[in-house]
Amino acid sequence: MIRIVLLALVYSALFVAALLLAYEVRFDFLIPESYRDQRWWALLYVLPLKLLALFCFGQFRGLLSFFRVPDLNRTFAALFLCSLIFFAIRIFPAPGLVDIPRGIILADLLFSTVGLVGFRMVLRIYREKKGAGPREKHQRHRVVVIGAGSTGAALAADLLARPQLGLHPVVFLDDDPEKKGRQIHGVPIWGNPEQLEDAAERFSATRIVIAVPTLQARRIREILKTAGNVGLETVIVPSLHELSSGRIRVEEMRRVEVEDLLGRESVPIKVDLIRKIVEGQTVLVTGAGGSIGSELVRQLATLSPKKLLLIDAAENALFEIVEEMREGFPGVDLESWVLDYREWAITRRILETQPPSVIFHAAAYKHVPLMESQPREAVLNNFLGTYQLSKLAIEFGVERFVLISTDKAINPTSVMGCSKRMAEIALQSLQRESQNTKFLAVRFGNVLGSSGSVIPTFRRQIARGGPVTVTHPEVTRYFMTISEAVGLVLQAASLGEGGEIFLLEMGDPIKIIDLARQMIQLSGYEPETEIEIEITGLRPGEKLFEELNYDTETSDETNHPRIRRLQCLSARTERFEEWIAELEKDLLTLSREELKKKIAERVPEYQPFVE
Structure with missing residues (x-):
């Protein structure tokens, strides 16, 4: 409750200043005598109406220092609705309500929006600067972002806004040749993913982020192979099926899992049937x-x-x-x-x-x-x-x-x-x-990751240092x-x-021993040297292939x-x-x-x- 009261006082001060400034600008800072009292009477209904609109549009509930385009849209919508009401009062006068000139209504909308947005942006900048702290406290990873689409752009914006995370995007790589040479948030789009080795060397990269939720498993395997050649850790944003929010958050990045390598291009389901x-x-x-x-x-x-x-x-x-x-x-x-x-x-x-x-x-x-x-x-x-x-x-x-x-x-x-x-x-x-x-x-x-299947079993064996047990070197499964x-x-x-x-x-069927090797590598170990693969023999009832x-x-x-x-x-x-x-x-x-x-x-x- 105290927070709402404080916010109402801050917003009121901004709206008072915006309306008074609108009168000053409208009359070139020489307000006629007849309008000097009017502006104060106008505040009697302008102020509560704007506060009510902001409340209805959720601007008293959000975290002030987290301000993005949806917040801007809601703020402007609330103030624009108020301006429409002020115009309606001019057309259909109400007893006791001051008739505000059209120019002042428009100027007030502009100044109110700029004031509120400025207030929220100042809080956001303060949060980011405070969160960043002294630069030397953070280990800064120079990040290659694979994918210069909407997901990659949102991810880069989040990383740039939160330097305390220690992930700084330095270059984009994308398959679209028309994007080459352009920039997103000041980060250059340098080439395509096949140029990963050159990009990593040129930009002194230390980490790779795959920011294409629909990327096929074959492409992920290729990128991982190249990343392994240059010794860079690779993380990935979730697939479209996993994403539940309207935008990508840094917290949603994860290490590449074996499911990413075994997945395949989806075919739409005919939901109507x-x-x-x-x-x-x-x-x-x-x-x-x-x-x-x-x-x-x-x-x-x-x-x-x-x-x-x-x-x-x-x-x-x-x-x-x-x-x-x-x-x-x-x-x-x-x-x-x-x-x-x-x-x-x-x-x-x-x-x-x-x-x-x-x-x-x-x-x-x-x-x-x-x-x-x-x-x-x-x-x-x-x-x-x-x-x-x-x-x-x-x-x-x-x-x-x-x-x-x-x-x-x-x-x-x-x-x-x-x-x-x-x-x-x-x-x-x-x-x-x-x-x-x-x-x-x-x-x-x-099915990948089902309870009791080979993948959770391999994960447990790798976590305890091996060995990873495979029944036969030629056994395959779908x-x-x-x-x-x-x-x-x-x-x-x-x-x-x-x-x-x-x-x-x-x-295509997958060789289980190849799956074991991939999972060991994804866990940061070398198969056969750091984690042993042990052949145990087919168990009763098992077949080499299904x-x-x-x-x-x-x-x-x-x-x-x-x-x-x-x-x-x-x-x-x-x-x-x-x-x-x-x-x-x-x-x-x-x-x-x-x-x-x-x-x-x-x-x-x-x-x-x-x-």
């Missing part, structure tokens, strides 16, 4: 706290669902996504359950009382070596659970049921992969008897970002007509370039329910090896690991 199946509908997500499930929830929340129903057995994971939704999407109706979805009495009650239009089934056990030692759990959760949930979907009239599948379901050598293939077969079997529910599966490979994978899952869900398996185009479809499967294009519709093998579904009943009865009595042989009856291409 997805919105048709989500908007105004109740949507259920199982495994909602997991890597895929939580991203599904985030993206679904942007599509105006009627309600989101979240199920996950992991309390902490579910808590995190629920809290995130409440903060980021307070308008989305959301209900959650800490629940193993195979607790059928409760799951049935949920579907009965709040029947969803769409179910995204992301709950699954996914860790290959762990499931090899516990095949019963893999079969129960990934296959039998999916089958029973699908039958409930038919019973309660769910329109679409989307299974998150995996590339490990192709020619599986692991019980996890086989259980997911069996889930695909189950959906195809049920589709034959379902008239209203459309069942579909979406098959893709690894990778894509979580956000891209989920966007494509939603797109595939909008394309399904029932009974299909959709395949996401994953790009496949995305069977050799005998063909695929058709869809209306999205990264989604293909598989023409699937004829699944073995004869006596399917009888076989499931036998399997459920035998689960508790069969040994691990016997259970693996049992499920191979339905997936003959499965090559189980037998101890």
